[in-house]
Structure formats: structure tokens, C-alpha cells
Amino acid sequence: MLAAAVAVLLAVSACSGGGAGNSPGGEEDLRYGAAPARDADVTFQPDVVVVGDGGRSVRSVTDDGLTWRIDAKARNAADLDPGEVMFVTGRGVGRVLDIAREGDDLLVTVGPVDITEVIRDGTFEQQDVKLSDPVVHSAGEPFWSEEEPQAPSTFGRSVAVRPLRAPVLAQRPVAPPPARGGGANNRSHGYSVFSSCCTNGVGAHFSYDDGGVRLVGTVTLTSRQPDAKFHLSIGGGLVSRAELEVSGGFGIKVDFEAGIQDGQNHRKEFPIAADFSFPIGQVAGIPLSFTVSQTLGVRTAFGAKVGTIKGSGEFSLAGSLGFGYRDGSFGPRVSHNFQRKSSLINSLTGVPVGVMGLVIEHGIRFTVGINAYLFKAGIYFELQVKYGQTLGSALGAPYAQCRGVGIGVHAVFGVGYSILEPVVKVINKFLSLLEPVTSIKIPPIKAESGIRSSKEVYTNSETIPNSPVCGKPPV
Numbered sequence: 309m310l311a312a313a314v315a316v317l318l319a320v321s322a323c324s325g326g327g328a329g330n331s332p333g334g335e336e337d338l339r340y341g342a343a344p345a346r347d348a349d350v351t352f353q354p355d356v357v358v359v360g361d362g363g364r365s366v367r368s369v370t371d372d373g374l375t376w377r378i379d380a381k382a383r384n385a386a387d388l389d390p391g392e393v394m395f396v397t398g399r400g401v402g403r404v405l406d407i408a409r410e411g412d413d414l415l416v417t418v419g420p421v422d423i424t425e426v427i428r429d430g431t432f433e434q435q436d437v438k439l440s441d442p443v444v445h446s447a448g449e450p451f452w453s454e455e456e457p458q459a460p461s462t463f464g465r466s467v468a469v470r471p472l473r474a475p476v477l478a479q480r481p482v483a484p485p486p487a488r489g490g491g492a493n494n495r496s497h498g499y500s501v502f503s504s505c506c507t508n509g510v511g512a513h514f515s516y517d518d519g520g521v522r523l524v525g526t527v528t529l530t531s532r533q534p535d536a537k538f539h540l541s542i543g544g545g546l547v548s549r550a551e552l553e554v555s556g557g558f559g560i561k562v563d564f565e566a567g568i569q570d571g572q573n574h575r576k577e578f579p580i581a582a583d584f585s586f587p588i589g590q591v592a593g594i595p596l597s598f599t600v601s602q603t604l605g606v607r608t609a610f611g612a613k614v615g616t617i618k619g620s621g622e623f624s625l626a627g628s629l630g631f632g633y634r635d636g637s638f639g640p641r642v643s644h645n646f647q648r649k650s651s652l653i654n655s656l657t658g659v660p661v662g663v664m665g666l667v668i669e670h671g672i673r674f675t676v677g678i679n680a681y682l683f684k685a686g687i688y689f690e691l692q693v694k695y696g697q698t699l700g701s702a703l704g705a706p707y708a709q710c711r712g713v714g715i716g717v718h719a720v721f722g723v724g725y726s727i728l729e730p731v732v733k734v735i736n737k738f739l740s741l742l743e744p745v746t747s748i749k750i751p752p753i754k755a756e757s758g759i760r761s762s763k764e765v766y767t768n769s770e771t772i773p774n775s776p777v778c779g780k781p782p783v
Contacts, residue, residue: 342397342398343361344590345593350427353428355391356395359384361382362396371450373681374419376400378413379412381412397595398587400680401421422685422757424545424547431542433591436537439554439598441488442488442505443586444486444488445680447484448581450681452579452731453579491582499514499604503582506584506600510531519571521574524565527668528562534555535554549634550687551687553628559649560670562619562621562670566664568610573609573610577730579603579681579731583599583680584599585597585680586599588676595678602673604668604671605668610664614659621653621695623647624646629689642763646766671693673690674689683725690720692719693715694714696716696781697781715766716766716767719765720762726758726760739752769783
């Protein structure tokens with residue numbers, strides 16, 4: 309079983325529970341999430357195993373969020389088996405892929421699970437959720453933040469609870485402790501990223517330099533003291549009603565500077581490995597959190613070996629963001645009011661030799677639900693913002709410098725979970741590398757589950773001068 313050999317590393321950094329009691333703000337609750345409680349109005353699915361003592365039974369969790377080290381003596385821990393759903397805290401929920409014992413602990417490796425795979429019946433709602441002082445959970449540099457996982461080394465073990473031998477990554481760190489407020493530094497696909505949230509917006513500052521291509525920029529969903537409200541009704545394992553609305557007067561903002569000197573173009577898309585979480589507490593016994601997460605995508609299309617491009621712009625977007633769902637029908641709720649505050653196209657400058665093209669994509673997801681990092685599941689609204697810009701012309705027109713900008717804003721919303729396809733491929737590659745040393749096939753995880761819909765919020769493009777020689781900017 310794949311989890312046991314994680315013990316080589318986790319034994320060094322494992323931290324035992326205890327000390328915080330049952331207080332909502334206890335150290336274990338802050339780090340690992342609060343415990344669920346039985347409620348007469350909520351029914352769990354029959355394969356859900358609620359492990360007792362919440363965060364006090366958790367020793368550690370790997371930075372990728374897959375493997376949880378828990379106290380083997382915790383209530384109901386012995387009932388866990390592959391295929392069942394572990395529910396230990398609001399952040400520790402998942403379909404058990406593998407389980408192994410190491411001393412007094414169990415190493416439980418989990419995959420994503422839809423909220424309707426946890427809750428069979430229940431209604432959850434709350435008004436006026438303030439988004440001003442987040443708990444920042446940074447995953448550091450988990451293996452899924454890169455394009456290829458390392459092949460695991462294997463270790464035997466002298467005492468086995470199950471008839472398997474356990475593989476594990478040779479160096480697989482545990483998740484760092486959370487912090488209150490501030491931001492988070494992460495690295496992924498060669499990019500250094502600092503992300504922040506939430507009083508004045510949700511943003512990411514990024515930089516990349518491989519010696520041939522250099523990029524620096526910041527993307528932000530601006531806001532003013534946002535708050536949220538939600539409603540979720542589940543009956544018989546099906547969603548009957550869902551509503552999520554986030555208010556705060558939203559806008560979008562970008563600035564960037566890029567250059568190439570004998571470098572290679574690239575295309576990168578990845579989740580930023582940091583959650584900004586606002587614990588709501590138990591709602592009908594379920595420890596829910598409002599979580600803000602981000603994705604970043606960058607595509608360069610530099611048409612020469614040497615050149616630069618620089619620009620910035622800001623736009624108002626909407627007073628509120630959200631959607632409603634009832635009895636099979638979705639309705640987006642975006643109070644759209646797109647206006648230019650500072651011109652992106654007028655700001656474009658640089659030294660283009662040929663066409664300098666750059667596309668930056670910023671995804672901002674609001675989720676009310678359970679679990680953490682990639683596996684967050686619940687009611688969600690995601691805004692996907694794309695900035696495309698070009699400078700120069702394919703023909704090198706001497707009479708004018710072509711400038712083009714395209715902006716696209718797209719909303720995706722629903723109940724369930726979704727993970728970027730490239731990341732799913734990396735995780736499934738990691739799981740497949742473990743199969744030669746296990747006696748069972750570990751099922752691949754799915755990229756998404758649940759109900760969802762989408763809506764185009766805004767799209768437009770502009771070129772100066774408006775001439776065929778300048779072409780069209782990407783949107």
C-alpha cells in the first residue's frame with residue numbers, strides 16, 4: 309500500500325495532537341480543520357467513516373494533500389478501508405485510495421470526493437460571511453506543481469496490517485503550518501508566485517526567468533471589503549437548490565513586463581498552491597469553510613529572438629458575483645458593469661522585432677464546502693479572466709506600430725469539484741508509478757464531479773491602427 313513508506317519522512321516531522329481542546333480556534337483546528345458533528349437534520353452517505361477527535365487525531369498531512377497521518381486509535385479509524393470516504397476534519401475528507409499502518413499511526417491516502425458523496429441529506433445556509441482575515445494555507449511546492457512527478461522509491465516494512473508493500477516518494481514533505489492574514493510564496497513550473505487576499509482583492513504577483521525569457525507581472529481581482537452568502541440543499545444525494553453570492557464591487561487589473569533574448573516560447577497553466585480560508589464553523593454539524601483559490605496561465609508568442617513588451621490596465625467589472633440553481637436550472641447572477649479605468653492598449657510599449665504576443669489567464673475561485681487545495685468540494689463560483697496583447701506587426705510595418713488587446717471574462721459555477729486537466733494527469737501519473745509495488749490497482753482520480761454551468765461575462769478586442777496588417781489580438 310502506497311501510504312506506509314511515507315512514514316520515513318513523516319516520522320521525522322509528524323506532530324502529535326493534543327493541547328487545543330475543543331475550542332474552535334485551537335491549533336489543530338486551525339491547521340487541519342474542525343471536526344464534524346452528528347446533526348439530526350443531516351444524513352451521511354453510507355460509506356462515510358467519521359473519524360473521531362478531529363484535528364487532534366491528525367499527526368500531519370503531506371504538502372500535496374493526498375496522505376494524512378492519523379492516530380490509529382482514533383474512534384472509527386480502524387473502520388477505514390479503500391473505497392470508503394474518510395471524514396476526519398473539514399479539510400480532511402476524501403475517498404480512501406490506500407491505507408497502511410506505521411507504528412501507532414495510520415497513513416491514509418485519499419482522492420477527491422464530491423460533497424454529495426459525503427452528504428446524502430442536509431440543508432446549509434449562512435448570511436454575511438466576512439472575507440477580511442483569512443487563514444493562509446500554503447502547500448509550498450507539492451509534486452503536482454510540476455509537469456512530471458518523480459518516480460517513487462520503495463521501502464519494505466517489517467510489520468504489515470495489510471498484505472501489501474508500501475511505495476513512497478523519497479522526499480515528500482509535510483504541509484507547512486497555516487498563518488493568519490498576509491500572503492503566500494510558491495513556485496510552480498519555473499514561476500515564483502506571491503498570492504494575496506482579500507480585503508482589497510485577490511491577486512498574484514509572478515516572475516519567471518530562464519535566461520532566455522523573462523516575465524514579471526501582477527493580476528488582481530479588485531474588491532472592497534467583500535462578503536458572501538450561500539444556500540445548499542441536498543436530498544437523496546442530489547442537489548435541489550444552490551445559491552452563492554459574493555459582494556464587494558469587483559474589478560480586474562493587470563500589469564506585466566516581458567522580454568526574450570534567444571529564448572523559447574512556452575505555455576504554462578497551474579494552480580497556485582495556496583488556499584485563503586475563512587472557517588465558517590459547523591453548519592448543521594458540518595465544518596464548512598469559505599475558501600479563495602487561484603490559477604495562473606501564461607502563453608508567450610514572441611515572434612523574434614529579441615524583443616520586449618510592457619503594459620498595464622484596470623477595469624471595473626461587477627458589483628457582485630454569483631449564481632443560483634434550483635431543480636435542474638442554473639441562473640448566473642453577475643451585476644455586470646464593465647468600464648475602463650486605465651487603458652491597457654494605450655499603455656503598451658516595448659521594442660518589438662516582429663510580433664510580441666502574450667496571453668495571461670487568471671482564475672479566481674470562491675468555494676463554500678469541505679476539503680483543501682485541489683480537492684475542495686462544495687458550491688463554487690469561478691471567474692476566469694484572460695488578457696491577450698500584441699505589439700508589432702508580422703510585416704514590420706514602418707509607418708505604424710501595431711498594438712492589440714483582447715479581454716475575455718468567463719464565469720464557471722456549480723456544486724462539486726474540478727481540477728485542471730494537466731494537474732490531474734500529473735497526479736494520476738504519480739499513482740500509476742505506485743502500482744508495480746502494490747497488489748491492487750489504484751483508480752485514477754477524475755478531473756471533475758458534480759453539476760456545473762458557465763456564462764460569458766465580457767469579451768472585447770481592440771487594435772490600433774485598425775488595419776489588416778496588424779491582425780487580431782488573442783482573446
